[in-house]
Amino acid sequence: NAGVTQTPKFQVLKTGQSMTLQCAQDMNHEYMSWYRQDPGMGLRLIHYSVGAGITDQGEVPNGYNVSRSTTEDFPLRLLSAAPSQTSVYFCASSYRGQGTYGYTFGSGTRLTVV
Amino acid sequence: KNEVEQSPQNLTAQEGEFITINCSYSVGISALHWLQQHPGGGIVSLFMLSSGKKKHGRLIATINIQEKHSSLHITASHPRDSAVYICAVKMDSSYKLIFGSGTRLLVRP
Numbered sequence: 001n002a003g004v005t006q007t008p009k010f011q012v013l014k015t016g017q018s019m020t021l022q023c024a025q026d027m028n029h030e031y032m033s034w035y036r037q038d039p040g041m042g043l044r045l046i047h048y049s050v051g052a053g054i055t056d057q058g059e060v061p062n063g064y065n066v067s068r069s070t071t072e073d074f075p076l077r078l079l080s081a082a083p084s085q086t087s088v089y090f091c092a093s094s095y096r097g098q099g100t101y102g103y104t105f106g107s108g109t110r111l112t113v114v
Numbered sequence: 115k116n117e118v119e120q121s122p123q124n125l126t127a128q129e130g131e132f133i134t135i136n137c138s139y140s141v142g143i144s145a146l147h148w149l150q151q152h153p154g155g156g157i158v159s160l161f162m163l164s165s166g167k168k169k170h171g172r173l174i175a176t177i178n179i180q181e182k183h184s185s186l187h188i189t190a191s192h193p194r195d196s197a198v199y200i201c202a203v204k205m206d207s208s209y210k211l212i213f214g215s216g217t218r219l220l221v222r223p
Binding site for chain 2: 031033035040041042043044045048050058090092094102103104105106107108
């Protein structure tokens with residue numbers, strides 16, 4: 001099915017461990033982004049990309065890295081996990097360019113750092 | 115002050131009631147999105163609006179660009195409508211979305 005695929009759905013990490021959250025889309029969307037969702041707060045933008053080879057920081061980028069080597073994939077790397085990174089992470093994608101386009105969200109990754 | 119404000123934060127209704135959720139924003143936008151998130155679930159896009167009104171089944175979304183305000187209405191509410199409803203705006207000249215903090219709706223049978 002077309003859409004945004006996130007893996008894993010759940011993950012428990014120990015403080016200091018590193019890991020990569022995967023995000024892939026098959027809709028040829030240029031724009032991809034990562035958000036974190038914390039209780040009582042709106043989704044906050046971590047990093048985004050407007051095309052292969054182009055990435056930029058969002059609102060809360062510290063502790064995370066991204067790369068965009070292909071149009072389809074936009075992985076999010078936690079370099080050294082901290083308890084403050086316990087959250088639910090969503091990847092979203094959209095077309096780029098003139099006009100307004102809808103966003104498609106992945107099903108989320110629930111991450112716990114102990 | 116947040117750029118996107120939703121009200122109410124929490125809403126409890128009886129099955130069959132008409133429900134309104136409001137969203138106000140303070141920035142220039144090219145589009146406004148209404149999203150739905152069921153408990154423990156993913157985020158689903160309900161509507162994208164740049165003007166006027168859209169209807170899908172029992173859901174109606176309206177936007178007033180001059181007043182920087184949008185409403186999401188649910189007619190004949192049902193317990194399966196229980197979810198968090200999120201307003202998000204796409205700013206002019208940007209691909210980024212700015213999110214409200216969500217409205218948690220509980221519809222009791």
